[in-house]
């Protein structure tokens with residue numbers, strides 16, 4: 407049997423533990439290690455005290471024999487951990503086929519230290535590389551002990567790969583609404599049980615009616631689809647008279663995938679307005695034509711309609727950290743004028759400049775609402791205050807949640823998170839005056855993120871305010887944030903004036919310094935790569951993942 411059937415059918419949340427009873431997949435203790443299963447928990451523990459370094463370990467031999475769509479997320483649910491002396495904990499995946507390294511050992515495909523939990527860590531997740539797929543592998547857990555009294559143990563409640571999501575609040579449960587979407591990036595509701603979903607690589611807009619994906623696409627346009635290119639963002643606006651407007655952001659090309667198959671340069675990252683008529687999107691009107699060169703990442707793409715009825719969209723620096731654009735919008739004081747990258751845009755629904763402008767009158771700066779953005783996959787307006795918030799993606803570290811006032815400068819490429827881009831603490835951060843950044847004649851204002859991660863591999867994506875009472879007063883208008891790499895759904899309370907997040911204890915510094923600190927704001931786990939979050943007309947929370955699943959969070963009873 408396939409232990410990990412990803413995508414083809416839902417994985418059992420009991421993951422590895424569920425297979426302890428399978429004769430083909432069982433944990434083998436090695437070298438003074440006990441492996442026990444009690445109360446549903448898997449515990450590995452050291453037997454003897456050693457005076458020298460010892461790798462106590464347990465193996466699970468298995469095979470990840472199904473192809474999957476990234477990300478491949480391995481989640482640990484801890485029961486307890488007890489470390490004495492200098493014990494450390496390691497998880498590792500080795501190639502168990504014939505491929506061996508020079509020293510005759512099975513090749514290590516992936517390895518990580520497990521965090522010291524101190525009894526506080528409930529769960530942790532890791533994104534696995536795709537090279538662990540389609541070959542026999544050995545999954546190993548180690549306790550490394552070194553001298554002195556070292557009886558240590560690691561007890562897991564569960565260990566699973568791309569399993570079913572879990573919510574930390576028992577009063578809320580997760581339903582699977584549908585599976586089988588192809589790389590969905592964004593969604594928008596037309597009405598109750600009626601929504602539009604974008605499929606990235608084929609450049610299509612699909613309608614989902616009562617949980618069923620309709621066969622006929624509402625729109626199919628040619629898109630470049632390498633890496634982060636494709637059909638990326640959508641917003642729907644109903645008008646009192648006339649057709650429903652559908653705003654779409656995509657990487658337009660001559661035919662689907664010609665950037666990959668023929669090395670064609672895309673036509674551009676473009677924002678269009680369409681009319682919805684007879685189950686089709688018609689009358690395209692080009693509103694923005696943004697850069698898509700030199701290459702294929704940091705394209706942003708989310709679209710939102712503001713309380714001012716203007717259209718907002720976001721684009722990153724376009725291409726990676728070395729070859730990205732170097733203009734004043736990336737805080738290069740001697741750089742060229744902004745070229746359309748690293749911006750949150752604000753335009754009218756007809757694509758006109760909104761007056762008065764915020765940062766300058768020259769095109770395209772006259773449409774910039776914010777700048778200094780490395781990349782973003784999430785934007786939403788606070789339904790109480792009308793303020794804009796976004797998520798941004800850091801380089802190695804420094805993923806962010808930001809309160810985005812008009813003229814906001816997020817600091818890239820001098821600052822990311824609260825660090826300068828060499829990852830030293832940024833001297834001017836945490837509220838002090840900025841002098842080294844571009845401010846467009848005093849019109850731009852830098853501010854630190856309201857929340858930032860100093861841990862890597864987060865990839866925050868969608869941000870959504872829960873303007874619903876369906877989960878009780880305690881969640882009304884709270885902020886939910888999705889993430890790509892670890893499959894976490896985060897939850898944040900806002901301060902009374904709603905300009906800050908309420909962050910207690912070790913998060914009071916607004917920095918998640920480690921996984922343990924994050925536990926308080928992790929609301930759900932095991933979602934896979936979240937790409938969008940919406941509140942439905944039914945008042946429930948909808949979560950979309952890149953693996954093609956749409957979830958709905960509803961009250962448990």
Ligand SMILES: [Ca+2]
Pocket residue numbers: 608609610626627628629662
């Ligand atoms: Ca297409």
Ligand SMILES: [Ca+2]
Pocket residue numbers: 798806815816817818821822823854855
């Ligand atoms: Ca920033």
Ligand SMILES: [Ca+2]
Pocket residue numbers: 879880881882884898899900
């Ligand atoms: Ca709340």
Ligand SMILES: [Ca+2]
Pocket residue numbers: 912913914915916917918919923
């Ligand atoms: Ca902290």
